[in-house]
Amino acid sequence: MLAEVVGFNGDRAFLMPTGELHGLSSGARVVPRPAPLLPPRWGVENHPWRRSEDRGLHLPMGDGLLGRVIDSHGQPLDRLGPLQHTREEPMVRRPINAMDRDPIRTPLDTGVRAINALLTVGRGQRLGLFAGTGVGKSVLLGMMARYTRADVIVVGLIGERGREVKEFIEDILGEEGRARSVVVAAPADAPPLMRMQGATYATAIAEHFRDRGLHVLLLMDSLTRYAMAQREIALAIGEPPATKGYPPSCFAKLPQLVERSGNGLNGVGSITAFYTVLSEGDDPQDPIADAARGILDGHIVLSRELAEGGHYPAIDVERSVSRVMTAVAAREHLVAARRMRQLLAKVNKARDLIQIGAYQPGHDAELDVAVRMQPQMNALLQQDMHDAAALDTSRAQLVHLMNQT
């Protein structure tokens, strides 16, 4: 049975198993291995751990991963046979200095009209997708996986239920999305170390393709479950909980993971990343949601109210923001987007009045325009999950619509 050292106290080392614990009895011997954690199929003998960068965990990498579903050890889960055309590469990579990174300058077509038009995403941006359960996170991620203009899609399914993993791959991702995707799945029943490793592995795969000059879309579902896995580990080794049961190390791990995505060196390759964050009951106090908001370049908030009203994708535009939009969108586009936000805010503020029939046209010219435009604005924001909306078309529709106001 393999275990990893997860902490120390004086001269004691704390170990955590990387697999399930069965048949272990008290008094069992613990034997340190010269190379750190390796899955059982690798012998340490033929492992090139002599150079320092070669030490540490190695996992399969390369073109052979495309179209495959693997676990945190790089073992196929899809019954398509062993991996071909991969080689083991180190998981520990040198981070890119922030000053050497290319700034975000190019818009990215996500295929989702509401995002393209009002929350334009830049290549290399890192966004959070904030939502409770069942409001359409997975469907939205699936749409982006199918329609986004990217060379490779890496999907990390971390801490989801096993059934949801299957559904996501078969129904939501579909054949279309799967061919250019790599899916790393570490479901809820995997040990916490494996859930964390799943997220790291997915990120390393994205880095691998980026470093080869490709444009990668990384979809991580979810960042909250990643933090929860770290919480399990930290609490087990006695780290004191700080904020709402989360020990400090959870908040240190988040930026370490997120900072690895983004643009590559000198314009070679990029990782645009979406991390889902569970924010149940619109709890503004949720510490992980709070921390995530601070380290990401924007957030898209899904609203239960919209989903319940059948408005999909249930993006709450007013509460969402893309921090790089001003850098990647043309002036005309920005002006139109700002105008639409103003109108949406106006009509939403007056919603109660309108509902009880107290709204009278003629008192507030701006509100009249907003009320008149509301059906068209809603139509622009809604989109069937089986349709793609290109960036150019989305932008043109927005500008055209706002020219009527």
Ligand SMILES: Nc1ncnc2c1ncn2[C@@H]1O[C@H](COP(=O)(O)OP(=O)(O)O)[C@@H](O)[C@H]1O
């Ligand atoms: N764009 C959409 N169009 C139609 N129905 C949707 C759309 N997005 C979500 N839904 C509905 O919402 C349900 C839950 O979505 P899902 O993405 O699984 O939620 P989450 O991942 O947030 O738990 C779906 O089964 C589907 O019925």
Ligand SMILES: [Mg+2]
């Ligand atoms: Mg889901």
